[in-house]
Amino acid sequence: xxxxxxxxxxxxxxxPIENIFINDFMxxxxxxxxxVYLLGYKYAYDKDTSLxxxxxxxxxxxxxxLSDVLDAWDFWEKKxxxxxxxxxxxxxxxxxxxxxxxKQLYIHNHFQSTSNENTAKSSYTCSPADLIEANKVPxxxxxxxxxxxxxxxxxxxxxxxxxxEWIYNYNMDPDLIIQAFMYCVQQKNIKNxxxxxxxxxxxxxxxxxxxxxxEEYLSKTDERYMQYSKIFKALGFRFREPSEAERKAMxxxxxxxxxxxxxxxxxxxxxxxxxxxxINYIHGILADWKNNxxxxxxxxxxxxxGEKSPAKKQSRRATNRFHNFEQPPFEYTNEELEExxxxxx
Numbered sequence: 001x002x003x004x005x006x007x008x009x010x011x012x013x014x015x016p017i018e019n020i021f022i023n024d025f026m027x028x029x030x031x032x033x034x035x036v037y038l039l040g041y042k043y044a045y046d047k048d049t050s051l052x053x054x055x056x057x058x059x060x061x062x063x064x065x066l067s068d069v070l071d072a073w074d075f076w077e078k079k080x081x082x083x084x085x086x087x088x089x090x091x092x093x094x095x096x097x098x099x100x101x102x103k104q105l106y107i108h109n110h111f112q113s114t115s116n117e118n119t120a121k122s123s124y125t126c127s128p129a130d131l132i133e134a135n136k137v138p139x140x141x142x143x144x145x146x147x148x149x150x151x152x153x154x155x156x157x158x159x160x161x162x163x164x165e166w167i168y169n170y171n172m173d174p175d176l177i178i179q180a181f182m183y184c185v186q187q188k189n190i191k192n193x194x195x196x197x198x199x200x201x202x203x204x205x206x207x208x209x210x211x212x213x214x215e216e217y218l219s220k221t222d223e224r225y226m227q228y229s230k231i232f233k234a235l236g237f238r239f240r241e242p243s244e245a246e247r248k249a250m251x252x253x254x255x256x257x258x259x260x261x262x263x264x265x266x267x268x269x270x271x272x273x274x275x276x277x278x279i280n281y282i283h284g285i286l287a288d289w290k291n292n293x294x295x296x297x298x299x300x301x302x303x304x305x306g307e308k309s310p311a312k313k314q315s316r317r318a319t320n321r322f323h324n325f326e327q328p329p330f331e332y333t334n335e336e337l338e339e340x341x342x343x344x345x
Contacts, residue, residue: 018102018103021081025079028079032064036069036072037072039062040097041099043058055073066093081099081102082097082098084098124165124169125165134160139174140174144163147181162193163177166200173211176208179211227261228247234269235277260296263294263295266300270285
């Protein structure tokens with residue numbers, strides 16, 4: 001037996017949930033608490049600032065009492081995976097909920113040095129034993145794998161221990177470490193671990209400890225890198241830097257053809273229709289839109305045609321003499337059919 005995920009040909013949005021929550025925390029809670037956490041997490045992940053949601057919204061959406069929602073947040077706070085930030089000291093029901101990085105918590109809980117010497121120090125130093133334990137964590141193992149792919153070689157143990165120290169000392173998410181290597185390889189053509197560490201420290205000094213804050217920072221300091229990143233993310237290339245040819249193609253879309261990011265990302269949605277999405281496939285779509293003077297989403301031929309396309313498909317069906325028969329615009333009654341039969345006889 002296995003589980004298979006269907007690939008949809010449209011996008012209604014996704015909310016990524018860390019596997020640590022599903023594997024470790026979900027089994028310990030009742031269904032109501034899990035639903036409250038997931039719905040609250042969705043609201044936290046949603047970047048639509050026009051939405052105004054609170055604990056009453058969750059209670060109404062799940063059709064449960066407000067007290068159940070507040071009990072759920074108390075439960076998750078005791079488990080240490082959220083923090084409540086009081087909005088009104090006199091009203092305990094008025095508070096914001098901060099969802100903590102479970103990967104980060106896992107590292108903090110499992111890789112703190114137990115020796116008195118390391119406990120006295122302000123920074124954490126990774127030991128060989130810690131590295132062995134870290135490689136048992138799927139998220140850490142996956143991080144090392146992607147870094148090896150980016151730098152085109154295998155990390156040596158000392159480098160892996162140094163990277164684990166970044167995660168702990170700078171409160172960095174493993175995905176952000178991968179992003180740092182991608183940024184250095186793509187923008188600076190540098191694969192040196194020490195250099196990447198300097199970039200990590202700089203990000204930490206700017207308060208960047210997760211992907212969302214990095215996106216906000218790079219959108220101001222390196223807009224083109226963020227544009228590449230958004231396009232690749234839309235194509236499903238999460239941890240791969242674009243080649244020189246791919247960067248030139250994307251530069252053509254943005255600079256020479258003048259397409260907006262909205263329109264480019266709309267073209268990327270078509271990648272779900274092919275088993276091997278790539279830049280050339282999107283380039284062909286955008287070239288066709290350029291020739292048809294498409295300058296906005298509303299100009300896309302499929303958007304303009306509305307419901308006409310299904311009729312075209314019907315007209316292509318194989319025909320024979322029975323398909324050419326036109327049915328009368330009325331139906332016979334039972335009495336009329338009997339009369340016709342008597343005449344035939």
